[in-house]
Amino acid sequence: MIIGLTGGIATGKSTASLILNEQGIPVIDADIIAREVVMPGKEAYEKIVAFFGDDVLLSDKTLNRAKLGEIIFNNSEKRLKLNEIVHPAVRSEMKKQAELHLSDGNPLVIMDIPLLFESKLTHMVDETWLIYTHPDIQLKRLMERDGYTEEQAVSRIKSQMPIDEKKELADVVIENNGTKEDLKQKLLRLLQEVKKTDFMK
Incomplete structure (x- = not known):
C-alpha cells in the first residue's frame, strides 16, 4: 500500500x-527526488541544459537554481517547459523507488x-x-x-x-x-x- x-x-x-x-x-520525499533528478548526468539535467543553455549552470556544472528560478518566474512558457522536463522524471523515480520498497517486502x-x-x-x-x-x-x-x-x-x-x-x-x-x-x-x-x-x- x-x-x-x-x-x-x-x-x-x-x-x-x-x-x-x-x-x-x-518514506519517499518528492522534494529530495526533485533535486536528485536534475543532478549532472541525469536525463532531466541534460534536457534542461539542452533547452536553457549553459547559462543556467554553476562553475561545478550543477544547476544554478537561482538563475533558473529567475528565468521561469518571468516566463510562463519556459516555466511550463521546465515542469514538462522535471515532473515526469520525479514521478517516474518515485514510482521506481516505491516498487523497490514493496518488492523488498515492505507492506x-x-x-x-x-x-x-x-x-x-x-x-x-x-x-x-x-x-x-x-x-x-x-x-x-x-x-x-x-x-x-x-x-x-x-x-x-x-x-x-x-x-x-x-x-x-x-x-x-x-x-x-x-x-x-x-x-x-x-x-x-x-x-x-x-x-x-x-x-x-
Missing part, C-alpha cells in the same frame, strides 16, 4: 515524515508530496493522509519558525491551496494542533489501524 502524505506550510508534514520513518516505514510505503492535490498526483497513491493544522495555529507557527511578520506569513500561506480545501480532498485527516508527541501518538494509532487491514497481515 502506498500512502500519499501531504500538508501545508508549517503544518508539520516533515515532522510526520520523520516519525513514520523512525517506525521503519520507507507500506509513504510518498511525501507537498503538492499532492495541486499537482493532481493522487493517482500515484492508494490513500491520502493530510497533516492538518488550524489556520490560526499555522500562521503562528510559521511566524515563530521563520521569523516572519504576520503579513509575510499570510502571503506565503495564501500562495498555497488553503489547508481547509485540502481537508475536503484527503482520505485521512491528522489534526496537528498540539505537541510533537501528540502528533506521534496519533500517527502510531493510525498505523495500528492500518496494520489491522488485510494487506498488512
